[in-house]
Amino acid sequence: MATDLSAEASAAAIKPVRQAPPSGSHGSSQVIRTGGAARIVIYLILALFCLYYLLPLYIMVVNSLKPLSEITAGGMMALPRDWTLSPWASAWSTAQIGVAATGLRPFFLNSILMVVPAVAISTVLGAMNGYVLTKWRFRGDTWVFGLLLFACFIPFQMVLIPMARMLGLVGLAGTVPGLIFVHLVYGIGFSTLYFRNYYQQFPTELVRAAQIDGAGFFTIFRRIMLPSSGPIAVVCVIWQFTNIWNDFLFGASFSDFDSQPMTVALNNLVQSSTGVKEYNVHFAGAIMAALPTLLVYIVAGRYFVRGLMAGSVKG
């Protein structure tokens, strides 16, 4: 995602707007009136696009609930005739992943073990960094921020080789802690960006006043900054969670069979060339890999969107 550093736009992203993107009576719609027939066409087009976006989800769900024979007989679009949960059971605990018939369960756990610490640590570091970069400015801080920022956008192909070497040298190659470390390193840039843009809007006078009253660096952070950081912390956690859970490149590069995250295991399940292709099991597995991030999106959608927008939109 690209960044937005301009004050107005980050204000739009961080103020407690009810909806993101903000909806309101202003904007072009205020001026243009559309007639009855035109409105029907508009609703029709919007509905068609709804179908388009929902189609893959529909296919995944219905085909994960039917026997394989119904799919191979050309019934991919149909509802199941024999509803069954066995593809789900198989994908979760018995499907062949690579060399072992373990199902996706161990890899789901790997992903959780990887995501939780990586998200927690990168968010805390991001908050501290954002606090320093906005309230304790020093010479060259813009440069420091610029360097952190550009790090968000490098193609990771550029660090794969040395990172593989380094993880091997320190004995973290092919382990979950190794993956945590990698995600932490490449997550700091974005978490710093979020908190920095958020804290920039926070009145510096409050910090100065607290300083005059004798409050120290950490006291100000704990008592003054943290209590108002809820929204941006949610945005940051959701962003990091989604990115790290969905990562494939690092997982594929730096994990062993035992430490594979969910995305890598799902890909192995789908691409395996041995035996019959169990499409229904693949779809069930795909939904399992999608569920955590989908749930987050459904429960906290507007924070998710706000994070996307804060990462990319110019007001």
Place this chain on the structure above:
Amino acid sequence: MAQTTSGRGGSGGDWLRDALPRLVLSPSFAIVLIFVYGFILFTFVLSFTDSRILPSFGFVGWENYQKLFGLRAWGIAVKNLAIFGSLYIVICCAIGLLLAILLDQKIRAEGFIRTIYLYPMALSFIVTGTAWKWFLDPGIGLQAVVRSWGWESFTFDWIKNSEMAIYTIVIAAVWQTSGFVMAMFLAGLRGIDTEMMKAAQIDGASTFALYRRIVIPQLRPAFMSAFVVLAHMAIKSYDLVIALTGGGPGTATELPATFMYSYTFTRNQMGIGAASAVIMLMTIAAIMVPFIYSELREKK
């Protein structure tokens, strides 16, 4: 250093207080300096060496770059990126703009529709790839379904066709991202100055002319960010290709990102792999550096 500060502040505590913010920032900065910039430098150096399975430091000058640009596989990957990247950006922007304009007409259930348009952004490209891989598969997917409905000669086998397979990557990638582009344009539309529109409407401008002449030009910043975001995603595209086509049929859908991976880790041509990564970085930097620079300057 410590002397001058303690001379100024009078005690070690003051020195600590002065340095504390920078101390707090320094671990993150050090991590990024080493693992981003140090590693970039390392890969850059490797691209001038004879590294094969493992890094080695026999310098060979520009040889890897010469070999890289002589490779047919790299030529295919670059050409594919050009096709994929341009279609991906153009179609995403077109769909995004259309949906944003339509959604901006005081639509009932706007929030609900937006939620549907945007959910693909929450999915992993591996999930997206899996769903589209089987839906586009001629044996069981769309083609088989339409044939089972009675249109026996219906053919849609792009994913198995080396000429057309790259377009299936476009289809899946557009599905994933176009809703997000819609949200960017919608935010842009909501910030537009309505005075000019009112004036133009009084002058009798049609709705179409209104959008073409007044609204869309004002969306320039949104177009800029959409372009930067999409170009950046296109260049980094890796997961989707792996999940959807695995780079095939043959090498028909290889992109620079998949090329780099296979040359480095499976073909043991680390020097060439590093050179291809450098080219990717340069391309992204050419897009991102001016953007970041202008954003950082604007703020001041």
